[in-house]
Amino acid sequence: MKMRKLRFVSAAMAMMMVAGTLVGCSGGNESQKSGSGGKNLKVAIICSAAGQNDNGYNQTAIEGAKKAEKDFGIEYKVVEPTTGVPKALESLADDGYQIIFNLEYDFEALINGTGGADAIAKMYPDTTFICMNDNPNKDSEGKQIHDNVISVLFDVHESSFVAGALTTLVNENAKELFGDTEYKFTSPENGGRSVGFIGGTNSNGITVFSYGYIEGINYEAEKFGVNYDYYSKYDAGFADSATGSTVAGTYYNQGANVVFAVAGAVGDGVASKAKEEGKLAIQVDANKDAQQPGYILTSVMKNTDVPVYEIIKASIEGKLDSMDRVQTYSLASGATSITDLAEISKHVQDSGKEKWEEIKAEVKDVESKIADGTIKVTNAQNGEEFDQSKCPNVKIK
Numbered sequence: 001m002k003m004r005k006l007r008f009v010s011a012a013m014a015m016m017m018v019a020g021t022l023v024g025c026s027g028g029n030e031s032q033k034s035g036s037g038g039k040n041l042k043v044a045i046i047c048s049a050a051g052q053n054d055n056g057y058n059q060t061a062i063e064g065a066k067k068a069e070k071d072f073g074i075e076y077k078v079v080e081p082t083t084g085v086p087k088a089l090e091s092l093a094d095d096g097y098q099i100i101f102n103l104e105y106d107f108e109a110l111i112n113g114t115g116g117a118d119a120i121a122k123m124y125p126d127t128t129f130i131c132m133n134d135n136p137n138k139d140s141e142g143k144q145i146h147d148n149v150i151s152v153l154f155d156v157h158e159s160s161f162v163a164g165a166l167t168t169l170v171n172e173n174a175k176e177l178f179g180d181t182e183y184k185f186t187s188p189e190n191g192g193r194s195v196g197f198i199g200g201t202n203s204n205g206i207t208v209f210s211y212g213y214i215e216g217i218n219y220e221a222e223k224f225g226v227n228y229d230y231y232s233k234y235d236a237g238f239a240d241s242a243t244g245s246t247v248a249g250t251y252y253n254q255g256a257n258v259v260f261a262v263a264g265a266v267g268d269g270v271a272s273k274a275k276e277e278g279k280l281a282i283q284v285d286a287n288k289d290a291q292q293p294g295y296i297l298t299s300v301m302k303n304t305d306v307p308v309y310e311i312i313k314a315s316i317e318g319k320l321d322s323m324d325r326v327q328t329y330s331l332a333s334g335a336t337s338i339t340d341l342a343e344i345s346k347h348v349q350d351s352g353k354e355k356w357e358e359i360k361a362e363v364k365d366v367e368s369k370i371a372d373g374t375i376k377v378t379n380a381q382n383g384e385e386f387d388q389s390k391c392p393n394v395k396i397k
Contacts, residue, residue: 038072038074038316039073039075041072042075043099043312044097044101045079046101047078047080048105049237049239050200052080054238054264054265055288056264056283056286058304060302061305064304064308065078065309065312067305068308068312072316079092090120090123098126098127099130099311099315100127100130103132103133105133105134105200107136107137110136110149111137111145126148127148128315131149132304133381134205135151142383150325152307152329153327154328155328155336157212157378157379158212158330158331158370159212160208160209160210160216160260160377161212161213161216162338162366162370163282164220165362166359167213167260168217171188171195172188176351177352177355178349183278183279184277185279186255186256186257190255191254193255194229194255195229195230195251196230196248196252196258196259197262198260198263198266199234199262199263200263200264204380207234208379208380208381209260209284210232214396216366218391218392220362221394222393227393228395229255230396231251236263236266238263238265238266239264239266243266243269244263244265244268244270244272249277258281258282258297259282260281260284261282261284271283271291275294275295278295281297282299283298283300287299296344299339300338307335310327330371
C-alpha cells in the first residue's frame with residue numbers, strides 16, 4: 001500500500017485536564033460555536049501509560065486536538081483508561097465518538113478480538129480507529145484487515161539514526177568539547193565506548209528507535225575504526241522514573257556516557273541520573289533538552305499533534321475515507337527530528353567550538369543522506385528485520 005509523506009504542521013496549544021468516569025474531558029461548547037463545520041465531530045484520545053502530563057507523546061497529541069477544536073469546533077475527550085484499552089475503545093465508540101486515537105501499544109482486541117469476541121473495529125464499522133506508532137491492521141500476508149483503521153507511523157528510525165551518529169561523534173570528542181569541568185565521562189580507552197538504551201515495551205514502536213540508533217552509532221564508529229558495546233532494556237514501562245534512574249545508573253557504571261530513553265516518564269529518571277553522574281541522556285517525543293540543562297544531549301522528537309490535526313481535518317473536509325490506511329511522517333517532513341542542539345551547545349567550551357561545528361556539519365550531512373536515500377535505515381514499524389551483521393562495530397550485550 002502506498003505510504004504517504006505529509007508535511008509538518010506545528011501546534012502549540014495548552015493541554016486539557018482530566019475528569020469523568022474514563023478519566024477524560026471534552027472540549028467546551030464555546031469553542032464549538034465558533035467552529036467551521038466540525039461541531040458534530042466527536043474525537044477521543046486514549047493516552048498511553050505515561051499519561052497526558054508526559055510533556056511529550058500524549059501531551060503533544062492533545063495539543064493537536066486542541067488546535068482542531070479551535071479551528072473546526074470539534075468536541076474532543078482525553079482518556080487515561082482505568083479498566084484497560086479495549087473497554088475504553090468500546091465505551092467511546094458506544095458514546096458516539098467517530099474518531100478514536102489509541103496512543104497505547106494495545107491493539108489486539110481492536111484488530112483481532114480477544115476472548116472469543118469480535119474485533120472491536122468490526123463491532124463499530126462507523127468509527128474510525130487510529131493506531132499510533134505501529135501498523136497492526138494487517139494479516140500474515142500483509143493485507144489490510146479493517147477499512148476503518150488507520151495506522152500512523154513516524155520515521156523515527158531516521159531521527160534515531162541521526163541521534164546515534166551524534167552520540168558517537170560526541171563520545172569520541174567529549175574531552176575536547178566539554179573538558180573536565182562539569183562532566184565525569186568515562187574515557188573511550190577505559191570502557192567509555194558503551195551506550196545504553198531503555199525502552200518502555202518490546203514492540204515495533206520501541207525497537208524502531210533502538211535499531212535506528214544502533215545503525216547510527218555504527219555509521220560513525222566505522223569511520224573512527226572503533227567498537228561500541230550496546231546495553232538495552234525493553235520492558236521498563238512508561239510511568240516509573242525511579243526505574244529509569246536505576247537502569248541508567250547501571251549503564252553509566254558500565255562505562256556508558258550516553259543513555260537513550262524511549263519510555264515516557266521513565267526517561268525523566270534517566271535524565272536526572274545523567275545529571276547526578278555527570279553524563280548524558282537522550283530524551284524522546286518532545287524537545288526536553290532543557291529538562292536537565294547540559295545533561296540531555298538531544299531529544300528525538302515525534303510531533304503527534306501533526307497526525308491528530310491532519311486526520312481530523314481530513315474528516316472535516318470529507319476526505320477521511322479516501323485517506324491511505326497507513327500514514328507515514330518522514331524526517332524530511334519535519335514531523336520527526338532531533339533538536340537544534342541549542343541547549344547542549346551552551347556547554348561546549350570555547351576550545352571545543354570548532355570541533356562542535358564540525359560535528360554539527362556531519363550531523364547535517366547524515367540527515368541529507370537519509371533524506372535522499374543514500375543512507376537506508378531499518379524500519380521496524382514496517383516489519384523490516386534488523387540485521388545485526390550490518391553493524392559490525394556495535395556489540396549488543
